[in-house]
Amino acid sequence: MKSEKIRIGIVGLGHRGRHVFRLASEHGFSDMKNDFVEPVAACDIRPENWNEIRWGLQKPMKEIFPDTVFYSDYDKMLDEAGLDAVIVETGADNHALFCKKALDKNIHVLSDIPPVASLVEADFLWNAHLKSKAVFATGANVNEQKFVCTLRDIVDHGFIGKPFCMDAEYIHSVFPGTDENKYMWESGAEWRKLLSPIRYCTHSLGPLLSILDEDLTKVSCFGTGHHAAAEEYQTGMCKKDDMQCAQFQTASGVVIRVMRNGRTRAKIGHHSFRIFGTEGYIEIIGERGSLGTTMRWNSTKFRPAEELIVQPFPNGHGGADYNLVTNFLQTLHTGEAKHITLKDGLRMTLPGIYAEESANRGGEVMKISYPWYSDWKVCFD
């Protein structure tokens, strides 16, 4: 599937969509330069996100992209814009239908995470992707972070043996009164107020599942209720647990423990991981972005313990966003799969959906299934 020029559209022009659309439009490869991508169409139900200056921009999107056609109706964009590919950047609980509609028209999709918000959505998206001729790429950008690439290198070389117990936390900073709060949390994006924290587990599970050759098949999860954010809960600004903690297990007994925050007052260890393997141990105490990430590891094969400061790639979440878009476009350009697949996306997403249900049931152990399993069904046991 070698394309000469990719006609790209986007749906969802929140801060993330605006950033990813600009990144995609800047892409060119050594043989095709910058005219490889043609940013032809953009869609949002809020035209002000196209017409007016928004957070992080010096001028409105319509002035940055004077030749791009704006739509407020997604179906119309798909019908009229002649797209080769669409980037889906709507809210985190609202991706699957946009993706399915594009796949049904054989339009390639790069969807931000998590790709689905329910078992029903997982079912219809999986089936749409099996029927479609188009590529589906999961936008799991943390999998493209340099410290995660380094982690995969260390594990692939066999230095820590086979991972058998891992933990991870993804703590998003939440301080009242900051610009980040004002624009990202108080801008009316309902999913930021409502989405159960453990459902946004892809930043933690994605990297760990990329070094594990099994799926997660069991989970038990607890939530804290409201402590740090009690006043926001009372005023309806936030309706989710301050923190949720889940323990997942694979069929062979590998355990992964994940901690995810709702409104916790913390700007620490955005992405932290600990991996115990049969021959060694790795820890990553990570901030995203421009700071170097500390990785420490030791192994029966290498003594004494090593400490690495992994410098990020440039440009957007430590360069991870750029890599994500590059890999998607490279897949379309060369036909050789470089992207993160839908199967990978569902392996890191569905465990969070079962975990939320477990928390709702007071920590009950839930069996996890996937659309490619023979016992798959679209409701919980």
Ligand SMILES: NC(=O)c1ccc[n+]([C@@H]2O[C@H](COP(=O)([O-])OP(=O)(O)OC[C@H]3O[C@@H](n4cnc5c(N)ncnc54)[C@H](O)[C@@H]3O)[C@@H](O)[C@H]2O)c1
């Ligand atoms: N991977 C990462 O590091 C990362 C970071 C932040 C956000 N995200 C993801 O990016 C996505 C967007 O995040 P955000 O902060 O920009 O969210 P947001 O809620 O601010 O923006 C979503 C946009 O989608 C638009 N929209 C909603 N329904 C629509 C419809 N039917 N048609 C057209 N437009 C519609 C909204 O008007 C809004 O402008 C989310 O899925 C989130 O999970 C990922």
